[in-house]
Amino acid sequence: MAALMDTRILLRKIKDLRSLTPRRNRVKTKWAGSLPKYPATNLALQNFDATYKLQLGEQWPSVRVSLLCEQKYGALSNNFSDNEGVIAHLQSQGCRDIVSCALDVGTRGMAASSHDKPTSIESITVSPDMPTVSLSPNIKCLVFPRRDVSRFKPSRPDAHGLLGYYLMDAASILPVLALDVQEGQSVLDLCAAPGGKALVLLQTQAIRFLHLNDISWGETERDTFDRVLVDVPCTTDRHSVKEEENNIFSRVRTKEKQKLPQLQLELLLAGIKAVRPGGLVVYSTCSLSQLQNEYVTERAVHLAREELGISLQVADLRPLTQLFQDTFNFAPDPYLGQLVLPHLTANFGPIYMCKLQRLN
Amino acid sequence: MSFLPGWHVLRWTLRSATCTVLSRRQNIPQQPVMSTCRLYCSTDRRTNQPSLSPKQLQPGRDLSLQALLDMGFTDAQADQILEQANRSRGSKIENAASMLMTLFVLGLNTSSVVKVLQKCPEVMYVNGTHLQQRIDNLRRLGLLEGSLQRVVSHYPPILTLPLKRVNMVARFFREKCAFTVQQVTEILRDSPAVLQTDLGQLEYKFQYAYFRIGVRQPEMVKSKLFRVTLDEVRCRHSFLERRGLYQTPDKKGQTCIINPKLNDFLNVPEETFLNDIAKATQEEFEVFQKLMAKEWQEEDDEQERDTGADSDDDDDDEEEEEEEDLKSGYSKRK
Numbered sequence: 031m032a033a034l035m036d037t038r039i040l041l042r043k044i045k046d047l048r049s050l051t052p053r054r055n056r057v058k059t060k061w062a063g064s065l066p067k068y069p070a071t072n073l074a075l076q077n078f079d080a081t082y083k084l085q086l087g088e089q090w091p092s093v094r095v096s097l098l099c100e101q102k103y104g105a106l107s108n109n110f111s112d113n114e115g116v117i118a119h120l121q122s123q124g125c126r127d128i129v130s131c132a133l134d135v136g137t138r139g140m141a142a143s144s145h146d147k148p149t150s151i152e153s154i155t156v157s158p159d160m161p162t163v164s165l166s167p168n169i170k171c172l173v174f175p176r177r178d179v180s181r182f183k184p185s186r187p188d189a190h191g192l193l194g195y196y197l198m199d200a201a202s203i204l205p206v207l208a209l210d211v212q213e214g215q216s217v218l219d220l221c222a223a224p225g226g227k228a229l230v231l232l233q234t235q236a237i238r239f240l241h242l243n244d245i246s247w248g249e250t251e252r253d254t255f256d257r258v259l260v261d262v263p264c265t266t267d268r269h270s271v272k273e274e275e276n277n278i279f280s281r282v283r284t285k286e287k288q289k290l291p292q293l294q295l296e297l298l299l300a301g302i303k304a305v306r307p308g309g310l311v312v313y314s315t316c317s318l319s320q321l322q323n324e325y326v327t328e329r330a331v332h333l334a335r336e337e338l339g340i341s342l343q344v345a346d347l348r349p350l351t352q353l354f355q356d357t358f359n360f361a362p363d364p365y366l367g368q369l370v371l372p373h374l375t376a377n378f379g380p381i382y383m384c385k386l387q388r389l390n
Numbered sequence: 391m392s393f394l395p396g397w398h399v400l401r402w403t404l405r406s407a408t409c410t411v412l413s414r415r416q417n418i419p420q421q422p423v424m425s426t427c428r429l430y431c432s433t434d435r436r437t438n439q440p441s442l443s444p445k446q447l448q449p450g451r452d453l454s455l456q457a458l459l460d461m462g463f464t465d466a467q468a469d470q471i472l473e474q475a476n477r478s479r480g481s482k483i484e485n486a487a488s489m490l491m492t493l494f495v496l497g498l499n500t501s502s503v504v505k506v507l508q509k510c511p512e513v514m515y516v517n518g519t520h521l522q523q524r525i526d527n528l529r530r531l532g533l534l535e536g537s538l539q540r541v542v543s544h545y546p547p548i549l550t551l552p553l554k555r556v557n558m559v560a561r562f563f564r565e566k567c568a569f570t571v572q573q574v575t576e577i578l579r580d581s582p583a584v585l586q587t588d589l590g591q592l593e594y595k596f597q598y599a600y601f602r603i604g605v606r607q608p609e610m611v612k613s614k615l616f617r618v619t620l621d622e623v624r625c626r627h628s629f630l631e632r633r634g635l636y637q638t639p640d641k642k643g644q645t646c647i648i649n650p651k652l653n654d655f656l657n658v659p660e661e662t663f664l665n666d667i668a669k670a671t672q673e674e675f676e677v678f679q680k681l682m683a684k685e686w687q688e689e690d691d692e693q694e695r696d697t698g699a700d701s702d703d704d705d706d707d708e709e710e711e712e713e714e715d716l717k718s719g720y721s722k723r724k
Contacts, residue, residue, distance in 0.1 A: 079634055083634075090634070091633035091670070092633070094632060095629065095674075095678065099632065099681050100684070170486065177676070179680045179681055272599060361566055374673075374677040375674065
């Protein structure tokens, strides 16, 4: 039996030997495909060079080098785990909580301008003419200070198997903070995967009902939610210039890429339909592209008014961004919404966000 | 060579003359003799060896304060040299006299000799004949009068390197990096420290410049590439590249943007580099350097792991033949 096996293996080996196959039966291996190979990351960079150079002007080189360098993370503290020791350890390494820092900035500003004690959900005014910003003090996100390039260690499960913190782009908490969730509200997260922002939402511990949705969804009920977060799929600029895998700029996904703005528009409109009158919608992407940010928002506001009869008001995010100016590098004068630009000293983002309030 | 016999005669006359002077009046410095020496040095350096203080010609002679003063050193300088000599191994002191003489023959004056010895005390131990051989070898490599003296006074360790090493590095530049003889001379003149650098590192730096930055040999020489550390080269180049201000030229040497010249971004102080070329802040570049150091460290670690895992895989046989020779070390590191 063993001998039989051996001869079979031997025969198979002999078949593989090219010299023994007659020339007419040999298959000639192809050396070059019909198209030259361009890595998707290069295509992404070329695309960005062409569009963002015009859009960002002088700032583009700084943003470009930041996109191509290692990004900075923030450690979102998990309030559901027993993590006081872990957080204290991180703080001893020099990390600071950006949310409480922002609150400090706010209270300092408030002490200078007026009075009023912060309540459980702290309301603060930055300057007299600015509207109130409230930040949930339950959200804790630790980052290393500016210019510090240290990294976080992957978090370890505690006694109950819960992780002490979750590592994510610290700028991703901004859309959630902009959403301004109050006690007992119902929230819809339209494009929830992979769940980073949903986790931040849960950390507020104020939500009565959280509806998470992604690509395999049905219709959501209309006019029901107090808050809707629409964090749409986009060209994910940072990912696109660094990773070949799952890259939207690869040739096979050209169609998908071209349809992105349309998809984003539809999603935002769906979000607008789902929010109750008086509720808030926050639209966010992780792209710098105006086509996917401002234009989509503008078009959605227009379409909602024309076709759905819903009028929306764009809320001012400047009070929020002022609080975080020490941590993030915001685009100097956006005409709609706010954009976090990556910078080597604070390599977070890019994150675009725009807050809309439904009026009727 | 026909002048040599006559030269010997002169040498002997000089020797006897100085001896008589010395024996009669000890405290008179040898200024006149030394100045004639200098005169000879400047006119004909190759053959003026014997014209120096003839006492020094006797092999095995002790290095005394008087002898040093005879050579034209000041008191302080002589003290310094003696102290240095005593600190070093006493047995080899007799070399010192011939060594000093060879340096004079080379055309260095007393103060630059002192400086050379200060910068590199090891020169003390070098035998005079060896020293002469090494200097002749440098001349053979194209370092002519003027640049030779400059190189020696700027980088005295060049005199402590054996012939073999110097020739090996020169050959390496010619054969592995395809520099011309003249370019090699220029490299040695501008950055003699390459002689003591690891050849693997030099090759990597050359290949980085050739393949990644995309510059050819003449420009490398012009921008004094080998004076700058590899990390600095990579940092500045990657910084520009990632900012979108530099592109590696394609096979035809074409780029979509106008690249700054290597000379303009490598051979300038950091401030000029940041302000004029990169248009970035100091802060950014600092953070960038930190990040780069980290990235390279990780690359190296990964590579070590890879080579540890499969040391016998050889997958790049479709390399272009003409550049294969140059590329070997670079692809190994990549």
